[in-house]
Amino acid sequence: MIGQVIINGLLNGFVYALVAVGLTLTWGVMDIINFAHGEFLLWGMYGAFWIWALVGLDPLISLPIVVVLIFGLGVLTYLIVIRRVLNAQGLTALLATFGLSMVLKNLTQFFWTANYKNVTTPLVGSKSIKIAGLFIRQDYLVAAVGALLLTFAVMVFIDKTKTGVAIKATSMNKAAAQLMGIDTGKIFAITFGLSGACVGAAASLMASFTPIYPEACALYSTLAFVIVALGGFGNIKGALYAGVLIGIVESVGGYLIGTSFKYLVVFLIYLVVIQIRPRGLFGW
Amino acid sequence: MLKVRNLKLGYDNVPVIFDVSLDVKEKEVVSIVGSNGAGKSTILRGLSGLIKPMAGTIEFMGENINKIPAHKLVEMGIAHVPEGRQLFGKLTVRENLMMGAYVLKDEATKKDALDQVYALFPRLKERESQPAETFSGGEQQMLAIARGLMSRPKLLMIDEMSLGLAPVLVDKVMDSLKVIRTTGITVLIVEQKVKEALELADRGYVLASGRILQTGTSAELLESDIVKKAYLGM
Numbered sequence: 001m002i003g004q005v006i007i008n009g010l011l012n013g014f015v016y017a018l019v020a021v022g023l024t025l026t027w028g029v030m031d032i033i034n035f036a037h038g039e040f041l042l043w044g045m046y047g048a049f050w051i052w053a054l055v056g057l058d059p060l061i062s063l064p065i066v067v068v069l070i071f072g073l074g075v076l077t078y079l080i081v082i083r084r085v086l087n088a089q090g091l092t093a094l095l096a097t098f099g100l101s102m103v104l105k106n107l108t109q110f111f112w113t114a115n116y117k118n119v120t121t122p123l124v125g126s127k128s129i130k131i132a133g134l135f136i137r138q139d140y141l142v143a144a145v146g147a148l149l150l151t152f153a154v155m156v157f158i159d160k161t162k163t164g165v166a167i168k169a170t171s172m173n174k175a176a177a178q179l180m181g182i183d184t185g186k187i188f189a190i191t192f193g194l195s196g197a198c199v200g201a202a203a204s205l206m207a208s209f210t211p212i213y214p215e216a217c218a219l220y221s222t223l224a225f226v227i228v229a230l231g232g233f234g235n236i237k238g239a240l241y242a243g244v245l246i247g248i249v250e251s252v253g254g255y256l257i258g259t260s261f262k263y264l265v266v267f268l269i270y271l272v273v274i275q276i277r278p279r280g281l282f283g284w
Numbered sequence: 285m286l287k288v289r290n291l292k293l294g295y296d297n298v299p300v301i302f303d304v305s306l307d308v309k310e311k312e313v314v315s316i317v318g319s320n321g322a323g324k325s326t327i328l329r330g331l332s333g334l335i336k337p338m339a340g341t342i343e344f345m346g347e348n349i350n351k352i353p354a355h356k357l358v359e360m361g362i363a364h365v366p367e368g369r370q371l372f373g374k375l376t377v378r379e380n381l382m383m384g385a386y387v388l389k390d391e392a393t394k395k396d397a398l399d400q401v402y403a404l405f406p407r408l409k410e411r412e413s414q415p416a417e418t419f420s421g422g423e424q425q426m427l428a429i430a431r432g433l434m435s436r437p438k439l440l441m442i443d444e445m446s447l448g449l450a451p452v453l454v455d456k457v458m459d460s461l462k463v464i465r466t467t468g469i470t471v472l473i474v475e476q477k478v479k480e481a482l483e484l485a486d487r488g489y490v491l492a493s494g495r496i497l498q499t500g501t502s503a504e505l506l507e508s509d510i511v512k513k514a515y516l517g518m
Contacts, residue, residue, distance in 0.1 A: 162386070169372045169383050175334055176370035181358030181387035181435060 005255040006248055007134050011144040013247020015202055018147040019220050020227035020239040021154055022198030028234015029171040029191045032082060035097040038221025039104035040196050044070045044203025045212045046108065049117050052207075058123035059207035060142065067200040074196025078189045086188070108214045115213065122208035143205040148240075150201050154194070155236050167191055171234060226270045230280050238282030245281075285310045285470055286331070286439060291340035293323075293330040299338060300326045301494045308439065313461070313471040315485035315502070317478040317515065323494040324474040325367050328443050331472075332364035333357045344439070359387045361438035367447065369428040373417030377408050377427060380416050384434030393436070401430040404463060422453035429460065433469075440464065441472045446480065458484055478515040482506050490515075 023037045034040075047066045048059035059066075081100055085093040124142050128135040158164040170177040170187045177184055202220075210216060227246055231238030246266055253265030273281060286308040293301040301323045308314045316324050329335045331342060333354035342349050349357060363384075372380050381401065385394045402409040405426045411419075416427060425445055432440055442461075446454040458480060465471055475481035482488050482502040490498045490511060498510055505511050 162382075165375065165379055165383065166386065169375065172372045172374060173370050176366060176372065177383070178334065178354040179332060179358065179364045179366060179370075180383045180431075181355045182383070183353075183355045 002252070002255070004134050005251050007136060008140075009248035009251025010244060011136070011140045011247070012251065013244035014144040014147040014151070014240075015206060015243075016220070016223050016227055016247055017240045017243025018151050018202045018205075019199055020224040020231065020243050021151055021236050022195040022202075023224045024228045024231060024234055024236060024239045025154075025167075025191055025195045025198070027228055029167055030082070030086065030188055032086070032093055033097065034195070035094070035221075036077065036101035036104055037195070037199065037224060038217035039101050039108070040070055040073060041199040041203050041220055042108055042214065042217040043073060043104065044200040045207050045210065045216060046112060046117075047200070048204045048207035049119060049212050052119050053117075059119060059204045060123055060146075063146075063201060063204035066204045067197045070196040070200030070203070071193040072196075074192040074194070075189050077196075078192035082188070082192060083185070105214055112214075117212040119208050124208065126209060137209075139209045143209075146205045147202060150198070151236070151240050154198060157194075158236060163187075163190060167194075223266070226266065228280075230270065230273055230282075232280035232282045235280070235282050238280060241282055242280070285345060286472070287341075287343040288331070289341045289343075291327070291330060291342065292338040293326050293335060294338055295326075295335065297338070299494070301330065303340070304491075304494075304496055305340075306489055306496065306499070308470060308472050310470055311465075311468055312487065313465055313473070313485045315481040315488040316472070316474045316491055317476070317481050317488055317505075317511075318491035318497075319515070320476060322491045324476075324491055325443050326494075327491070328364055328366075328441050328472075328474055331441060332362055334364075355387075358435050358437075361436075363432040363435050363437035363440050365428050365432040365440070365442040365445070367443040369424045371416040371419075371424055371428060371431070374415055376413050376415055377419075378412040380427060380431050381408070381412075381434050384431035387435050394434075397434050397436055400467075401433050404433075404460060405430050421448050422450070422456065425449060425453075425457050426460065429457070429464075433464065437469065439470045439472060441474070443474045444476060445473070446475060446477045454480060478511060479506070482511075 019041060023034065026032045026034050044066050047069050048062055051057050051062040051065060052059055081096050085096045122139060124139045126137055126139050128137050158167060166182050167187055170182060170184050174184055223246060227239055227242045231242035249269055250262050250266050254262030257265065288304060288306045291301060291304045292299050304327060316327060318324050330337060333352060337350050344360060344362060372383060381398060385397055388394050388397065407423060408427060408430055419427060429442060445457050461471060461484060473481055482505055485502050487501050488505045489496050490505065498508060
């Protein structure tokens with residue numbers, strides 16, 4: 001039974017990790033804490049839902065489209081909001097993203113009402129397959145594997161491509177990056193887009209089995225903040241490990257203490273870790 | 285190549301450099317010397333576009349570059365090796381160098397540039413996969429200069445390359461500049477070590493409190509009373 005509980009947590013954890021990877025990118029590279037990150041996820045889910053409802057494309061098939069759309073939302077957010085507050089003093093940037101999250105959430109309700117929307121005919125159903133005595137839901141498995149692959153893809157992009165290394169260089173030393181001929185404004189726009197692309201992908205992977213409504217993102221976005229803090233700001237690998245850790249803790253905690261207390265365990269761990277290691281478990 | 289007229293620079297509208305004019309001709313090595321706080325680094329930051337002029341003009345290759353952003357100036361041929369190296373510490377030597385070559389489009393040119401700096405600093409090749417932050421001060425300075433050369437600049441500007449280096453390393457780094465100048469690159473250096481800098485350069489400018497005090501050939505400056513008294517302790 002505990003094996004079953006761990007596998008459930010693990011599958012959730014990979015999806016949490018992908019959402020957190022997006023958040024850790026903007027946090028680590030630009031020092032921007034994007035409170036609207038969860039709303040990016042939300043808009044990704046609605047994007048996936050409406051493409052399914054209007055054109056009939058399953059969220060898993062329309063994933064590339066949603067990724068591009070939310071990448072665009074990220075770039076636009078940078079150009080319209082973030083760019084203006086990047087060098088502002090104190091909490092300006094924080095308040096700007098907080099305001100943006102309010103605007104996006106309320107626009108969601110305004111456009112699409114507060115009612116639940118569901119993708120009722122998903123491509124991959126909720127049937128379970130049995131592997132080594134464990135029951136694994138097919139749709140969860142597809143989402144988890146997809147999230148893991150995409151997290152690796154982001155890692156490879158950051159480590160191996162010219163633009164990826166330029167993102168790292170800019171995060172280490174912005175002025176020096178400019179002296180290399182790197183257009184740091186463009187790098188920031190790409191980083192914000194990439195951050196959006198991560199949640200766009202996560203949204204598509206989850207849209208088949210998650211009820212979609214304006215508050216659907218709240219849990220994921222709160223957990224993403226915890227995961228980023230545990231994993232170390234800007235640390236993609238850290239976000240992956242911490243995402244898996246949180247997924248398993250949530251699941252095992254719920255099993256041992258009771259489902260209503262599972263987040264108590266998650267946030268307790270968070271509080272303890274930041275007391276002992278403020279840079280997170282895997283921080284630089 | 286570089287023509288600066290009545291340049292005024294500062295931070296947050298507080299000027300640090302007042303009315304500075306200077307010229308750098310092609311294939312020259314020119315040095316700006318002066319004590320700590322004279323404003324030498326600020327001049328280089330202005331020339332590379334990191335800060336924008338409050339007044340005056342900067343012309344590079346006949347074009348006014350006052351308003352051109354820093355990253356575009358690299359493409360035009362200005363490389364700035366900043367004070368304190370400013371390496372990308374977590375990146376490897378090779379990654380640092382490839383960031384230096386960021387503006388080069390074609391792979392063959394990048395490879396050429398890499399071979400060239402490795403020939404100049406063989407030590408870097410031996411340790412190309414090591415993170416830059418694990419290097420000693422002298423090695424870091426060599427890497428910083430090499431990174432600056434990777435963009436194939438027409439004008440290489442180096443800020444305080446002797447800072448924090450043991451005398452034997454200062455000589456070594458200065459020697460590398462002698463090799464660099466034979467490749468036809470124009471060099472502008474900014475230094476607190478007045479004697480060493482002037483011995484290396486063709487001409488020099490003496491800067492104090494944001495103004496140019498004196499200019500001339502290096503030989504003239506080394507013999508002048510101001511330099512002897514204020515900087516060489518003679």
